[in-house]
Amino acid sequence: MKIAILILAAGSSNRMGTAKQLLTIGHTTLIGKSIETALQSNANEVFCVLGANAETIRKSINSYKANVIINTNYNNGLSSSIIAGLDHIENLNFDAVLITLADQPRIDVNYLNVLIDSFNQNPSKISASDYQDNSGVPAIFPKTYFKQLKRLEGDKGAKNVLNSNNQNVIKVNCNTLLDIDTQQDYLDFLKSL
Structure with a gap:
């Protein structure tokens, strides 16, 4: 099975107050760490969807073998990045x-490889991260869901597709889910390293 990874990184980081994609994590940045993980x-x-601060972020990830997709509609929320990414990879x-x-x-x-294995064993189903009450990303969507994903609106991302297709979602347990949205999230994460 041929799988593309779509890293969504177009947001303007309003709650952070600075471009969180460029926050330092060890020898790299937050987005650099995501790309390194995806490439392995x-x-x-691997594709990265950029929007706010796109040129600065693109320069910071030039050394990686990741394809950059620019989402000019990033102010329309997470769903616009999913649509921009799918528009780019749909015919590949x-x-x-x-x-x-x-x-x-x-x-x-x-x-990521556990999700990929889950998908390879169940290629007609979505393999998604289990957030106890519902499913979320990281998640793998078979091509049959691309049209549904392209109809998304707003900042909810893929949640609506994931949680309206419960019978077709394989929930994969993950105890490492943490989003960095604020300075405090970032400082707490650094302390945990």
């Missing part, structure tokens, strides 16, 4: 897309 996975190709013969966020630094290559 069993997926076939991928069987599925693994959607992940640039602000989840605890997601590691092992977890």
Whole structure:
């Protein structure tokens, strides 16, 4: 199965007050860590969707073998990044897309590969992260869901597709889910390293 990873990194980081994609994490940045993890996975190709601060962020990730997609509608929320990404990869013969966020630094290559294995065993179903009450990203969507994903609106991302297709979602347990949205989230994460 041919799988594309779509890293969503177009947001303007309003709650952070600075471009969180460029926050330092060890030897790299928040987005750099996401790309490194994605490149080490069993997926076939990695794409980054940028929007706010696109040129600055693009320069910071130039050394990675990741394809950059620019979302000019990033102010319309997370769904606009999913649509921009799918518009770009739709005709590239991928069987599925693994959607992940640039602000989840605890997601590691092992977890991405567990999702990929789950998808390979169940290629007609969505393999998604289990957030106890509902499903979320990282998640792998078979190509049959691309049209539904492209109808998304607003800042809810893929939640509506995930939680309206419960019978077709395989929930994958992940105890490393953490989003960095505020300075405090970032400082807490650094302390935990």
